[in-house]
Amino acid sequence: FMGAALGAALSQPAPQALSVFAALGAGMAAPYLAASLFPAAARMLPRPGPWMVRFKTFMAFPMFATVVWLLWVLGLQAGVDAVAAVLGLLVAAAFGVWVLGIPARSRAGKFIGAGAAGLALLGAAAWAWPAFQQTAGTALAADASGDWQAWSPQALAQARAGGRPVFVDFTAAWCVTCQYNKRTTLADPGLVEDFRAKGVVLMRADWTRRDETITQALKELGRSGVPVYAVYRKDAQQPTLLSELPSVDEVRQALAAP
Numbered sequence: 001f002m003g004a005a006l007g008a009a010l011s012q013p014a015p016q017a018l019s020v021f022a023a024l025g026a027g028m029a030a031p032y033l034a035a036s037l038f039p040a041a042a043r044m045l046p047r048p049g050p051w052m053v054r055f056k057t058f059m060a061f062p063m064f065a066t067v068v069w070l071l072w073v074l075g076l077q078a079g080v081d082a083v084a085a086v087l088g089l090l091v092a093a094a095f096g097v098w099v100l101g102i103p104a105r106s107r108a109g110k111f112i113g114a115g116a117a118g119l120a121l122l123g124a125a126a127w128a129w130p131a132f133q134q135t136a137g138t139a140l141a142a143d144a145s146g147d148w149q150a151w152s153p154q155a156l157a158q159a160r161a162g163g164r165p166v167f168v169d170f171t172a173a174w175c176v177t178c179q180y181n182k183r184t185t186l187a188d189p190g191l192v193e194d195f196r197a198k199g200v201v202l203m204r205a206d207w208t209r210r211d212e213t214i215t216q217a218l219k220e221l222g223r224s225g226v227p228v229y230a231v232y233r234k235d236a237q238q239p240t241l242l243s244e245l246p247s248v249d250e251v252r253q254a255l256a257a258p
């Protein structure tokens with residue numbers, strides 16, 4: 001969630017940008033400052049003990065979940081072959097770690113183990129490399145389905161020339177906030193019905209692969225990252241930009257504004 005703040009900071013003049021970084025730093029340092037200024041607060045923290053080992057193990061599961069999410073993003077970017085390639089590399093790496101962990105009784109045994117681990121990794125890398133050279137444009141286009149259509153400058157201009165309001169969702173597969181909004185506010189049944197009743201053209205600009213055309217459109221809107229939600233009303237010259245976590249009421253108000 002700090003990505004949008006950092007992206008906005010980089011597009012601002014130096015004083016504003018530095019103030020954003022200073023605020024982030026102050027927030028991260030606040031717990032340590034509180035413990036230093038108020039020792040009683042530090043005494044409220046749990047004491048070290050065996051629970052820390054179990055907690056460390058427990059925290060591995062969010063990391064596993066992150067791997068699943070990243071593989072999903074990779075699948076959208078490069079296809080299922082790239083996902084299989086990464087999984088193959090992980091298997092090879094696990095095999096290498098297992099081999100290196102086997103106690104060796106001699107120096108020759110250590111070299112053999114290291115060689116086997118290296119060969120496994122090199123073989124997996126050679127097998128996986130071609131998969132990363134492929135693209136998956138069809139996978140990215142799949143997100144523009146149902147009531148939504150793929151965004152393009154030409155499609156936007158055509159819809160506006162036809163006198164219809166347009167709602168553009170600038171999104172990316174790796175953007176957690178984008179995916180949250182997509183499954184909550186933008187999927188709200190009442191809001192979907194409002195879109196249809198008002199004849200709103202729904203467009204989705206997928207920035208997963210950092211498309212240059214979408215990048216230029218974001219710059220024209222004064223943004224450097226996603227999510228960005230733009231409402232183009234019928235007679236308005238400039239679009240209305242919504243917040244990064246828009247509510248259903250906010251979207252409705254933007255559509256109803258004169």
